[in-house]
Amino acid sequence: MAKGRDCAYDSELTESIQMAKEAHVSTPRRMTLKDLARELGVSTATISNAFNRPDQLSPALRERILGEAKRLGYRGPDAKARSLRTGRSRIIAVVLAESLTYSINDAVASELLSGIAEVLDAHGHTLLLLSARQMRSELPGAASMADGYIVYGLMPSQDLLEPLPPQSPLVAVDFDVEGRPSIHVDDEPACYAIARHALSRRARRPAIINLRLTAEPCNGPIGADRRLLSADQTITRSRLSGFYRALAEAGHDPAGVPMWNVEENTFEVCAPVLEALLDLPEDERPDLLLCMSDRIALTALTLAERRGLRVPEDLRLTGFDGIAEGQYRAPRLTTVRQDSVEKGRMAARMILGLIEPRSHTLTTDLWLGDSCP
Structure with a gap:
């Protein structure tokens, strides 16, 4: 009787192993940057530039790379890994004095954000919007990983900026922060x-x-x-x-x-x-x-x-x-x-180090x- 139970157990174990192998085979391996570069016949640096530094490539080449990446299931460089490797997240946070709803609906604020986004898009950075009114204690999630901060609006108190990392690059717009560059109109x-x-x-x-x-x-x-x-x-x-x-x-x-x-x-x-x-x-x-x-x-x-x-x-x-x-x-x-759009462009160029701070x-x-x- 014991031998029969052992044979039944061996049969079940073999079947489980075979199913696991089949499951492993049926799950495709995630395409890497090197795989895509090999497939397109370009360098890994070219692939990286297409996602992170679009200004380094012609529009036609970047469009071709992004199109093939989408077709082949490549989602882009791993942001966490890149951040750990380079110490940079490629995230720029904009700290708004008002609520997000108000700022998006306000014509002047939306023009400024358009100018910021234009420059960040061209240089492969992500725009993160924060409301100073909601930052009373500590920065939420990815905000603390931002490479730099642009603060904007009628700021009633600099206490609202205390949660920001003190050594991070910062540019103020329509607002003065001691020891930091600011952008105003006359x-x-x-x-x-x-x-x-x-x-x-x-x-x-x-x-x-x-x-x-x-x-x-x-x-x-x-x-x-x-x-x-x-x-x-x-x-x-x-x-x-x-x-x-x-x-x-x-x-x-x-x-x-x-x-x-x-x-x-x-x-x-x-x-x-x-x-x-x-x-x-x-x-x-x-x-x-x-x-x-x-x-x-x-x-x-x-x-x-x-x-x-x-x-x-x-x-x-x-x-x-x-x-x-x-x-x-x-x-x-x-x-x-x-020109609120130009104010946004200038703030973004400054925070990226493209112009003198x-x-x-x-x-x-x-x-x-x-x-x-």
């Missing part, structure tokens, strides 16, 4: 130029609509008791300085010009502030609005039209940014055009439209 002279133009025609009741100027949240009039953010905390102060310089030259007391604050650059947040302002009695309502963004100005324009106010006859207004929407609708917006200030253009001719 906010003060640009706002001086547009306010000077607006005030060349007499304004009886000019007013300023700021974007996040107060230290504490405030969506409405800025009273004397409000504490303002410093110039190193927000570009709004530089823009305000430009407005003030033009107002003083035009004979207005800047301290007597009323100001309102908007907490977020969206129609929904701007509207309540501007509705209250436009509903003031005619002899109190401003006849000139100097707005610190196109979104604020366009919200004011829409709400003024709903109230039967004529622009520019009853109300003149200016913006800042030069977003497409302000130039496509009528009356066309008078604004300052900043030093601070830059880009020039802007004054666009004269119909809202303040």
Whole structure:
């Protein structure tokens, strides 16, 4: 009886081994970089460049390599292995002051991200988006492996950047980080130029609509008791300085010009502030609005039209940014055009070491439209 059980066990074991062999044979081996190079008759370096350094190859050769790789099931170099081997992840993280949803929907932020992505794509790097508001303690996952960081936005506090590795390359955009290069536009002279133009025609009741100027949240009039953010905390102060310089030259007391604050650059947040302002009695309502963004100005324009106010006859207004929407609708917006795409390109080139890591200030253009001719 024992011998029979042994024979049955041997038979089952043999069958299991055979099934395992067949399973092993039926599972294809993962194609490697060397396999693909051999198949296409090129060097392994050429294959690597197709995935990691596309600028090193002609578009036709890269397209052929990527097409054959897809057909043959090659997924590209192993990112973890490459990171361990080179000490680089080829990940660049962009730290946004606002939420991801807001930043993607905002025309200016999306232009900046487009410029960053353009350069990273051309040099085989991955773009990782992070919200500073969600980084209170430590970096999530792959973010801590990033080769460098680009920080962007109206940063209320540098405490938000504490989770970033202190020695990692970092470039700031519209924001200053001590000891690190930054990229700005000429906010003060640009706002001086547009306010000077607006005030060349007499304004009886000019007013300023700021974007996040107060230290504490405030969506409405800025009273004397409000504490303002410093110039190193927000570009709004530089823009305000430009407005003030033009107002003083035009004979207005800047301290007597009323100001309102908007907490977020969206129609929904701007509207309540501007509705209250436009509903003031005619002899109190401003006849000139100097707005610190196109979104604020366009919200004011829409709400003024709903109230039967004529622009520019009853109300003149200016913006800042030069977003497409302000130039496509009528009356066309008078604004300052900043090249946010180029800001993104420059930040990306700097973080990749393609240009010298030093601070830059880009020039802007004054666009004269119909809202303040």
